Amino acid sequence: MNRLHDAADALARTGAYPLLSIERLFATERVAAALEARRMESRESWRERIERAAETGVASLPPADLRRLVSGIWTERAHARLAAPIVEAAATRGRRSLDRALIAAYLIEYPVDHAAFAPLRAAAAAAADRHAWRWRDAGATWRLWEGPAMLGAALAEAGDPSALLRDAGLVGRLAGGAFVSAACADAVRSAR
Numbered sequence: 001m002n003r004l005h006d007a008a009d010a011l012a013r014t015g016a017y018p019l020l021s022i023e024r025l026f027a028t029e030r031v032a033a034a035l036e037a038r039r040m041e042s043r044e045s046w047r048e049r050i051e052r053a054a055e056t057g058v059a060s061l062p063p064a065d066l067r068r069l070v071s072g073i074w075t076e077r078a079h080a081r082l083a084a085p086i087v088e089a090a091a092t093r094g095r096r097s098l099d100r101a102l103i104a105a106y107l108i109e110y111p112v113d114h115a116a117f118a119p120l121r122a123a124a125a126a127a128a129d130r131h132a133w134r135w136r137d138a139g140a141t142w143r144l145w146e147g148p149a150m151l152g153a154a155l156a157e158a159g160d161p162s163a164l165l166r167d168a169g170l171v172g173r174l175a176g177g178a179f180v181s182a183a184c185a186d187a188v189r190s191a192r
Contacts, residue, residue, distance in 0.1 A: 046072065050079050058082065058089040063098060066090050070101040074109040083116035091123035099127035103135055107144070107170065110178035121145055138169040148179055152186025 053061055053069060061069070070090045073083045090098040106124035111117050125145035128135035143150045151168060158164040165175050174180070 050076060050082065053086070054079065054082060058085045061089070063093065063095055066093075067098055067101045070098065070105050071108075074105065074111045074114055080115055083114060084119050087116055087119045087123050091126060094130060096131060099130060102127045104174065107174045107179040108177035110148075110182055112182075134169045138167075142168045144168070144179070148183035149186055151180075151183040153190055155183055155187035156190045 049065060049068065050073070053065070058066065058069070066086065066089060069082075069086045073079065073086055076082075087102065090102055102120065102123045106120055111120070114120075122145075125139065128139040128145065139145055142154070151164075151170075154164055155161050165171065165180065170177075170180055
């Protein structure tokens with residue numbers, strides 16, 4: 001607190017900032033303490049988060065934890081049994097952020113060999129249709145939830161594959177995901 005007070009005094013002496021009130025200093029200290037608590041909480045390791053989900057059940061997880069698990073559970077073979085309940089819990093909440101996470105997990109990971117792939121595909125399709133957003137149109141136009149075959153065939157014929165991917169909403173991390181890789185593999189096979 002003294003360092004913060006000294007810094008405020010130094011700024012006030014330069015004339016760049018008005019002298020901070022003691023109430024504002026206390027508020028700043030409370031914010032700093034809250035940020036430190038959040039930082040310590042985020043240090044919970046991935047394994048600890050998965051273990052907590054296994055112990056308490058995924059239905060009771062806060063949305064932020066559920067969103068992180070939806071995104072990352074696909075590489076955790078030791079905890080593969082949690083994937084389907086995580087997908088179900090995220091899908092039943094109907095939150096836009098969780099719907100985005102489900103769609104991103106489907107498109108980035110495209111875990112066709114995972115036991116929970118079918119629930120993920122169904123949840124991503126339902127999430128895309130739940131809101132009036134680009135995923136509803138892209139999913140219908142490119143039949144994204146049926147697999148990458150249609151996109152792959154279009155990529156094989158496309159003069160500008162980047163524009164086609166943008167049209168399908170597959171930009172950034174999504175363009176580098178396993179779904180687009182599978183569509184590219186389909187494009188190569190169909191071009192032979």
